[in-house]
Amino acid sequence: MASTLFDRQTRERAWLLYAWCRKCDDIADGQDHGGTLTGVTDGQARLSTIRVLTDMALRGEATGDPAFDGFGVVMRECAIPARYAHDLIEGFALDARDWRPRSQDDMLRYCYHVAGAVGCMMAVLMGVDPDDSATLDRACDLGLAFQLANIARDISEDEAADRCYLPQLWLAEMDIPPGELMKPWVRPRLAQLGQRMADMAAAYEQSARHGTGALPPRAAWAVLAAAGIYGDIAREVARRGEQAWDHRVITPKSDKLLWVARSGWQVIGRARRWPATTPRPTGLWTRPTG
Secondary structure, three states: OHHHHOOHHHHHHHHHHHHHHHHHHHHHHOOOOOOOOOOOOOHHHHHHHHHHHHHHHHOOOOOOOHHHHHHHHHHHHHOOOHHHHHHHHHHHHHHHOOOOOOOHHHHHHHHHHHHHHHHHHHHHHOOOOOOOHHHHHHHHHHHHHHHHHHHHHOHHHHHHOOOOOOOHHHHHHOOOOOOOOOOHHHHHHHHHHHHHHHHHHHHHHHHHHOOHHHOOHHHHHHHHHHHHHHHHHHHHHHHHHHHOOOOOOOOOHHHHHHHHHHHHHHHHOHHHHOOOOOOOOOOOOOOOOO
């Protein structure tokens, strides 16, 4: 819904970028346009396919797959640095190794690879200078907020697929044994972690809003709408508490429309409300820049 607020060219470029992200994710996880994780036994081979097709697309070579070919077009048209595409693929590489985060920083580094890097690509697609590190930091923050919401919402689904993106140190702190996340006696403790994730997501979401002053009005409108719509996922996980994983959390269409209207007003006063000169809050994890 938020993407419909872009001008036509930006919207279609965003769709091309998303199609590549979706296709890579489907290849990595054995999915078809998302859906239930099936688990794969040839993760490294799938990762190799993603790397080869992505590199071909970046060189302007035809891959035979429209998702990769379209990705190559938008990367060249917008001069998006290829390193962000490679950073995203490193997130798939972590999953292929059955990686689990030990610390909070490990979890946030994963969030950067699978979502923060996409935020950076989207910022450049919307016209941000690739050397504007401050604005790219804010774009990355929004990706981190989105992924933190994903992790909080999908704890049950991830466990069913034998995955866990909650830091091991958090689980040890709450005395939650591996593989026991969905047990009834664990729910009160898990609800505390859901609240912690929601609080972190909110901090990154708020930080991201300070980057919207660098965007054209329609792009800022779309970004602010997306921030509110996706932010509501984490907020709803926190609100439901122990029942957060009984049914999948979504943002209803009526609430999405409210965010579209609300963010339209926010665009008008965004520079005053969220000045770009405001420093990022201390303690927020910083994206890699090398």
